[in-house]
Amino acid sequence: MLDGRTNRSMRWLSAAGVLLALLAAAPALATGVDDLDDPTLDPAPCLAAAAQRDDDRAVELCGRLIAKRNTGRDDRIKALIARAGALIRKQQIDRALADYDDVLRLDPKQPDIHNARGELWLGKGDHPKALADFSAALKLRRDHPAARANHRALATELERLGVQKAVDGKPSFDCRRARRAVEKAICGDRDLANLDREIAAMHLRILQDKASAKPAELRALKRAQADFLANRNASFGRPGYDLRAAMKTRLQQLTGAAGGR
Known part of the structure; x- marks a missing residue:
């Protein structure tokens, strides 16, 4: 059985994997010098840095894109997801959670993000919030494999903890x-x-x-x-x-x- 620290790291890395799916579905990204000089005009450099796991650069470039007022909704969502993935790898979980919160405020119908955020809450030990996110992901997509596995495992664990709590402090006799x-x-x-x-x-x-x-x-x-x-x-x-x-x-x-x- 993995220890608590290893389990948390695996959950956070799993949540970071959402970025890989996003990039796989995205068109080819431009990475020219001009793009890097002005990352607020195009999400490509931000996403490219995240895909290359250049996390410090991704946080910087995506942050500048997110901060720009006239960044389009879809580009802002991509930048937030990309930055969240980089922040997870940097173990800045609270900041990553805040980015996922912003994504879901912009578009609440994203099962992958609900599942990813649930994994972060699970890593932090917040079972109610994790369960709520896994449930939301399944409501949006009933056949979501990761959310279904996470929901089942967490429900089983909560049941076990409930049984333990019921008998805590009680000996084998009356x-x-x-x-x-x-x-x-x-x-x-x-x-x-x-x-x-x-x-x-x-x-x-x-x-x-x-x-x-x-x-x-x-x-x-x-x-x-x-x-x-x-x-x-x-x-x-x-x-x-x-x-x-x-x-x-x-x-x-x-x-x-x-x-x-």
Whole structure:
């Protein structure tokens, strides 16, 4: 699994790819010296710099084109998309988002831009805005492959997070029936409650995965869990006993057993 930083970089680069599609559909671009001398007259130098991934130059040329009042709507949209792609590669995500916002104000019926902006919001961790953009892209184009994949993946992740939130701070047992001091301590501590639930879930998973194992092996697994609980109940409150450390150690043991199956 990729780490968070790598995931964010991949999403931002994916959003920058919108520019490539734009340039592929555009006519051949002039790149003469005269064009570069006055980039406010023609979007070609701006788009050419972006296509060549000369990001500093693209930001400069496209910015001058965008700033010119009499730049046509279509040329302004192209320049904004081109500059956004350059800004994404420069990791200036907030500025890229602002350019995509301007594009959609000029033309809200652009599914590629909705999807690209959604990927940027996803990279920033703003799930509601990302989901809204993916949904908008699909509303405009039901068969948009990237938006459909992004929407499905994000919806699944939000469902998983919702389930986690629902059980957060709840142990594997009913706290209303807690009688032992150690159980009450677990119920009163969110981290301990989560540890207890994870231990119980991991133990159950191992038993299910090894359902076809020899009876002696299954008995040994059950006995190890019973011994842990018995020791926990008997040792809690005694000098030197660290409940949190004991629970973390047990979880590590179970995780190792699950990984070695």
